[in-house]
Amino acid sequence: PDQKDWDELIDDCLLTLRVTLNRTIQETPFFLLNGRDAVLPGDAMFKVYDQDLRGDEDGDDYFGFDCRINYKVDLLNRLRTHYEIIEARREIEINYYTDRYNRSHKYVEFAIGSQVMVYWPVPKKGYSQKLLPKWKGPYKVVSKVSSVTYRIEKDNKTIVVHVKRIKPFVTSD
Numbered sequence: 001p002d003q004k005d006w007d008e009l010i011d012d013c014l015l016t017l018r019v020t021l022n023r024t025i026q027e028t029p030f031f032l033l034n035g036r037d038a039v040l041p042g043d044a045m046f047k048v049y050d051q052d053l054r055g056d057e058d059g060d061d062y063f064g065f066d067c068r069i070n071y072k073v074d075l076l077n078r079l080r081t082h083y084e085i086i087e088a089r090r091e092i093e094i095n096y097y098t099d100r101y102n103r104s105h106k107y108v109e110f111a112i113g114s115q116v117m118v119y120w121p122v123p124k125k126g127y128s129q130k131l132l133p134k135w136k137g138p139y140k141v142v143s144k145v146s147s148v149t150y151r152i153e154k155d156n157k158t159i160v161v162h163v164k165r166i167k168p169f170v171t172s173d
Helices: 006-019 029-034 041-045 065-104
Strands: 115-119 135-144 149-154 157-162 166-168
Touching: 006 029, 029 065, 115 149
Parallel strands: none
Antiparallel strands: 115 135, 115 166, 135 149, 149 157
């Protein structure tokens, strides 16, 4: 597909992100920024509005001159309540993803001097991605930079790579 028209599509993409319910916070980003749900063209066509924007039984309208203070106070209270709920949900999500990561994480360590293969997912320009090998090497482990990165060398060229991109080199013997 032609990706040169991205600037024409970005507004639609941003609107979609802003009005889509977020799994973690159980609200839309639009609501959290504006204190109300977005009124989309379909909502206007079918006259589906937020009850708070229509006013109460007395005919007072939030957007009327007399009720602006009430609207601001109500908006701040609603946002404060939602922010407290979101903070509680955020803690739950942090614990959920931490547990999920810890269950599947495998600690990997490579000895200095051992040989490894490196994952290169992006092909050079002009080459078919389907036909190129994704693992290149073998490289020699020169040093451990941190708990998740290694300095490796091949043909007197040294690079630093994340442990997720390297695997032990196994000969075909």
